Amino acid sequence: MFVLLSHLQRLRRAIAAPGPGRRGSLALRHVDAGSCNGCEHELTAVMSPFYDLQQYGLSIVASPRHADVLLVTGAITTRMAPALRAAHEAMPEPRLVAALGDCALGCNVLGLREQLAGPLEGIVAVDLRIPGCPPSPAVIADALTAALLARGEDRTVSGEPPAPAGGRR
Amino acid sequence: MTARPDGASGPRSAAAITRVAPAGWRPACLRAHADGARFAGLFGAPRGGRAVELRAVFSTPAGERVIACETPERAVESVVDVLPAAAWDEREAHDLHGVRFVGHEPLRPLLDHDAALERWTVPVAGRDAHQVAVGPVHAGVIESGHFRFHVVGELILSLDLRLFYKRRGLEAAATGRPAEDAIAYAQRACAACAVTSSVACAQACEAALGLAPDDELRRARTVLLELERVYNHLHDISAICAGVGFAPGAAAYAALKERVQRLNLRLAGHRFLFGSVRLGGSDLAPAAADVADARAQLRTTGDEHAALWRQLHFSRSLQERLDAVGVLGRDDAERLGAVGPAARAAGLRRDVRSESTRLCYGGFAPVTPAVPAGDVASRMTQRAIELEQSLAVLDELLADPPAPGRTRAIGPTAAVAVGRVESPRGATTCLVELDGRRLRALHLRTGSYANWPSLVHAVPGSLLADFPLINKSFELCYACVDR
Numbered sequence: 001m002f003v004l005l006s007h008l009q010r011l012r013r014a015i016a017a018p019g020p021g022r023r024g025s026l027a028l029r030h031v032d033a034g035s036c037n038g039c040e041h042e043l044t045a046v047m048s049p050f051y052d053l054q055q056y057g058l059s060i061v062a063s064p065r066h067a068d069v070l071l072v073t074g075a076i077t078t079r080m081a082p083a084l085r086a087a088h089e090a091m092p093e094p095r096l097v098a099a100l101g102d103c104a105l106g107c108n109v110l111g112l113r114e115q116l117a118g119p120l121e122g123i124v125a126v127d128l129r130i131p132g133c134p135p136s137p138a139v140i141a142d143a144l145t146a147a148l149l150a151r152g153e154d155r156t157v158s159g160e161p162p163a164p165a166g167g168r169r
Numbered sequence: 170m171t172a173r174p175d176g177a178s179g180p181r182s183a184a185a186i187t188r189v190a191p192a193g194w195r196p197a198c199l200r201a202h203a204d205g206a207r208f209a210g211l212f213g214a215p216r217g218g219r220a221v222e223l224r225a226v227f228s229t230p231a232g233e234r235v236i237a238c239e240t241p242e243r244a245v246e247s248v249v250d251v252l253p254a255a256a257w258d259e260r261e262a263h264d265l266h267g268v269r270f271v272g273h274e275p276l277r278p279l280l281d282h283d284a285a286l287e288r289w290t291v292p293v294a295g296r297d298a299h300q301v302a303v304g305p306v307h308a309g310v311i312e313s314g315h316f317r318f319h320v321v322g323e324l325i326l327s328l329d330l331r332l333f334y335k336r337r338g339l340e341a342a343a344t345g346r347p348a349e350d351a352i353a354y355a356q357r358a359c360a361a362c363a364v365t366s367s368v369a370c371a372q373a374c375e376a377a378l379g380l381a382p383d384d385e386l387r388r389a390r391t392v393l394l395e396l397e398r399v400y401n402h403l404h405d406i407s408a409i410c411a412g413v414g415f416a417p418g419a420a421a422y423a424a425l426k427e428r429v430q431r432l433n434l435r436l437a438g439h440r441f442l443f444g445s446v447r448l449g450g451s452d453l454a455p456a457a458a459d460v461a462d463a464r465a466q467l468r469t470t471g472d473e474h475a476a477l478w479r480q481l482h483f484s485r486s487l488q489e490r491l492d493a494v495g496v497l498g499r500d501d502a503e504r505l506g507a508v509g510p511a512a513r514a515a516g517l518r519r520d521v522r523s524e525s526t527r528l529c530y531g532g533f534a535p536v537t538p539a540v541p542a543g544d545v546a547s548r549m550t551q552r553a554i555e556l557e558q559s560l561a562v563l564d565e566l567l568a569d570p571p572a573p574g575r576t577r578a579i580g581p582t583a584a585v586a587v588g589r590v591e592s593p594r595g596a597t598t599c600l601v602e603l604d605g606r607r608l609r610a611l612h613l614r615t616g617s618y619a620n621w622p623s624l625v626h627a628v629p630g631s632l633l634a635d636f637p638l639i640n641k642s643f644e645l646c647y648a649c650v651d652r
């Protein structure tokens with residue numbers, strides 16, 4: 001265990017992991033609405049030691065009730081559209097919706113018309129577009145930290161306190 | 170082992186096809202099974218009117234055999250009593266094409282999501298028995314699918330799956346397209362098996378067109394396949410650690426995986442190697458310096474893996490969670506048609522790589538753990554030893570930089586052909602039917618498809634809290650099953 005932990009410490013030094021970010025947080029909820037699983041792999045990588053988004057206050061939460069951002073991947077199959085809508089409706093306001101990857105954005109989708117309900121835009125309003133097939137962890141990290149900063153600035157401009165999101169401080 | 174182009178036996182030509190009448194379907198399948206051929210998939214394709222074309226693929230060390238049958242009445246005798254491995258295939262052909270498999274009772278819906286709950290779940294009754302429904306949306310970053318656990322308290326009595334939420338209709342959408350496009354559809358099925366499915370599809374199309382790969386093409390594809398296996402196995406070990414909340418192990422292996430994916434990007438232009446396989450040739454030609462670097466990096470990966478693995482091995486809190494959990498015994502693995510690391514961890518020493526004449530695996534011999542117990546611990550160990558094996562194959566293949574490869578015409582063309590490739594999760598079968606140079610049918614049966622029934626079998630008797638761990642130890646894809 002000790003060896004493992006010191007290995008991690010060395011690793012963090014070697015890859016110059018990002019330092020602590022500014023204050024604030026966004027709780028993220030992911031819904032796979034018909035992906036090839038590539039976007040999921042990259043989203044998971046964003047939470048790995050190389051990108052370590054948790055320290056910016058970005059974390060994946062277990063329920064849409066706890067989430068500020070809905071991250072949607074995949075071509076939006078007709079079979080997943082109802083569950084996607086339910087997850088979206090379960091989220092407290094204010095909420096953001098992110099289309100993660102080309103499929104969710106409706107680019108280069110393969111499949112039968114009758115099996116597909118996408119793109120995401122036609123189902124719920126999209127606030128954040130993260131293109132790529134799949135978008136690389138660096139691109140995802142940039143897009144999410146930018147959203148976090150933008151949200152912080154909105155708050156300053158309007159002078160309002162951050163709206164409470166379910167389950168958070 | 171030596172990884173050299175297999176000169177002893179040249180690439181096999183297209184599969185041997187036996188055409189039978191509907192009444193001959195079951196006898197022909199049972200005969201193939203009795204002869205020792207291994208079931209590798211059963212597919213239905215619509216024909217004119219009501220008719221459906223059924224094809225069963227059996228694999229033998231000498232090549233694939235296909236049993237084909239057009240059934241105007243959409244009914245044949247089932248083979249599941251003798252070949253339980255065909256259960257999902259029959260259920261799928263029923264749901265998609267309305268084929269009745271007489272004797273398959275009850276024929277539960279597999280893709281049909283409109284079916285009532287009682288029709289697709291196995292009835293469980295008794296004191297305090299109740300159901301726990303999970304999904305299709307899960308708590309983590311996981312693919313979508315629905316699980317229905319029958320439990321008493323924490324104890325799982327049985328599990329029913331409802332997958333196919335991610336069905337995009339890729340195979341049907343590919344029908345009618347030029348053969349060159351087939352690979353894009355096969356690749357799209359699943360990122361984690363992208364190379365495997367692409368190569369299986371390329372092999373099938375090339376066999377149908379009477380083409381054989383040259384040595385460079387075999388070598389390039391083998392490099393890509395092994396790179397895919399390495400990042401997947403690193404991912405899987407990380408996921409098993411995460412499955413028990415063992416964060417140091419999960420983070421360390423996630424970092425190794427990230428490094429290999431960066432290597433993929435450098436060598437082949439994509440972190441998941443998308444677009445690296447095409448019909449009839451290979452353009453993989455990385456610079457010599459990049460290849461030398463990659464080789465050095467892969468050696469470092471092997472060293473780090475060896476050191477980390479030793480640490481995992483001596484972490485009691487981790488090991489205590491893995492032993493004797495989610496057991497898939499050898500006989501059950503055989504009966505249910507398990508493939509890949511899950512089958513080898515149960516003691517079935519087989520791997521498509523040892524018979525892949527269209528790839529560069531000369532002298533390859535499958536490995537198993539010293540004690541193949543078929544539990545989570547064995548499946549994790551299996552990944553670890555296969556990693557070493559794959560890194561050794563890559564080290565040898567990357568001694569010289571891959572150069573562009575091509576195919577040459579070797580023999581007659583055929584309407585139907587099969588490609589078989591070992592994915593990180595096991596044997597993947599791709600069957601294509603061509604009409605000239607156009608696809609008349611494309612079928613993909615990945616290692617994950619073959620293994621879901623084995624997962625279902627390994628779960629009962631475990632605690633609910635162990636399910637995520639058991640699930641991770643199989644680490645099956647949903648995307649390429651749903652297609």
Ligand code: SF4
Nearest residue numbers: 036038101102103133
């Ligand atoms: S955008 Fe690309 S990686 Fe993401 S789900 Fe679609 S095909 Fe897969």
